[in-house]
Amino acid sequence: MFEYMGSRKAYWFYQVGGWSVYFLSDLANNLQFLTFNFDQFDQVIGSMVVNVAAGIAMTHIFRIIFKRYNWVKLPIAQLVLRCLGVVGLITFVLAAINIPIDSDFINTEKMNWAIRDISYIINYVKPVIIWVLVYVFYAYAAERRNADIERVKLEASMKETEAKVLRAQMNPHFVFNALNSIRALITEDPKKASSGITQLSNLLRSSLISNRRKTVSLKEELKTIEDYLSLEKIRYEDRLQTKFDIANDTLKIQVPPMMLQTLVENAIKHGVQKALRWGFVEIRTFIEDNHLAIIIRNTGTLGDNSNSKTSTGFGLENTKRRLHLIYGNQYKFNIFQEDKLTVKAEIWLPLEQHTIE
Structure with missing residues (x-):
C-alpha cells in the first residue's frame, strides 16, 4: 500500500x-x-x-x-x-x-x-x-x-540547452575578431603574428572547454581575458592600456565561462577601437555583501555599445540571459556611462552556490 x-x-x-x-x-x-x-x-x-x-x-x-x-x-x-x-x-x-x-x-x-x-x-x-x-x-x-x-528536470534540461546555445552563439564573434587581429600582423610582423596564433590557440581551447561547463573559476576566466588582451595588444600596441585589480579571495569563485570575454570584447570594439589616441580597459574584482563584484571600466560612450542590433549588443543580451539562467534573480548587471569618456559595467553574483571549496 x-x-x-x-x-x-x-x-x-x-x-x-x-x-x-x-x-x-x-x-x-x-x-x-x-x-x-x-x-x-x-x-x-x-x-x-x-x-x-x-x-x-x-x-x-x-x-x-x-x-x-x-x-x-x-x-x-x-x-x-x-x-x-x-x-x-x-x-x-x-x-x-x-x-x-x-x-x-x-x-x-x-x-x-x-x-x-x-x-x-x-x-x-x-x-x-x-x-x-x-x-x-x-x-x-x-x-x-x-x-x-x-x-x-525538463526545465533544467531546457535551461542547460539554452545556455549551451547562448555560449555557442558568442564564440563565432570572438573567433572572428581574433583572426582579424592576427591577419593584420602576418605581413607586417610575422613574429608577433606567431605569438598571436599561440594566444588564439589558448583562447580556442578555453572556448571549447566552456561549452562543456556551466561555470569556471574566475582565475581561469581572467587567464582567458589576459590571452585575449595580449592578442589585441599586438594589434593596438600602445593604443590599448589595461589594468587589473583582482582580490585574491575572488580567484576561486565560479563564474559563467566567456562572460567577461564578451564584455571585454565589447569594450575593445566600442572603446579602444574608436578612440582617437588611446583607450583603456580596467577590470576590478572584490567581495562585498556576500556577492562577487566585477567592475569593468573602458573608454567609450554608451550610445555606441548599447545598440541591440549589433553583434556586441546581441552578446550583451546573451550575457544577461545566461546570468539569469544560472543565478535567477539573485544577480545584478548594470552598464552605464560613468562620465563623458568612460563606460562602466557592474556585475554582482551571489557566492553561495558557485564558490569552490
Whole structure:
C-alpha cells in the first residue's frame, strides 16, 4: 500500500501490521459477545488469521489493479465510482467469510439475519474505506511529486540547452575578431603574428572547454581575458592600456565561462577601437555583501555599445540571459556611462552556490 512512501518492505509492514491491529482490536471489543471456551481458542486465532490474510489479499489485488490500469489518471468521478465498487466488494467478501465462522463463537439465535448482515457490513466497511482513501491519497501525492520532479528536470534540461546555445552563439564573434587581429600582423610582423596564433590557440581551447561547463573559476576566466588582451595588444600596441585589480579571495569563485570575454570584447570594439589616441580597459574584482563584484571600466560612450542590433549588443543580451539562467534573480548587471569618456559595467553574483571549496 505504501510503496509510494518508501520501499516495498514498508508496504508489507503496513499491510500486515495494519490489518493485524484492526482485527485484534475488533476481537477485544467483541469479547463480551463470545461464547467459546478455551478449548476453542485455537479456532478464534485461526479466524483472526483468516481475516488478516483476506484483508491483505483483497487490498493487494486492488493495489495491483489500481497501478496496472493507472487509475490515478482517471477523472475524479470515475475514480470515486470504481473505489466505491471496490469497497463494497471487499466488505461483502469479509462479511461472507466471517458470518459462518463467527457463528461458532457468537450467539446469533435471537438476532435477525438482516440486522446481523448489516452490522457485519458496517463493521468491515470502515477499515476498507480508510485503506482505500489512504492509498488513493498517497497515490495522488506520489503522482504529483513525480510530475513536479519531471517538470524540474525538463526545465533544467531546457535551461542547460539554452545556455549551451547562448555560449555557442558568442564564440563565432570572438573567433572572428581574433583572426582579424592576427591577419593584420602576418605581413607586417610575422613574429608577433606567431605569438598571436599561440594566444588564439589558448583562447580556442578555453572556448571549447566552456561549452562543456556551466561555470569556471574566475582565475581561469581572467587567464582567458589576459590571452585575449595580449592578442589585441599586438594589434593596438600602445593604443590599448589595461589594468587589473583582482582580490585574491575572488580567484576561486565560479563564474559563467566567456562572460567577461564578451564584455571585454565589447569594450575593445566600442572603446579602444574608436578612440582617437588611446583607450583603456580596467577590470576590478572584490567581495562585498556576500556577492562577487566585477567592475569593468573602458573608454567609450554608451550610445555606441548599447545598440541591440549589433553583434556586441546581441552578446550583451546573451550575457544577461545566461546570468539569469544560472543565478535567477539573485544577480545584478548594470552598464552605464560613468562620465563623458568612460563606460562602466557592474556585475554582482551571489557566492553561495558557485564558490569552490
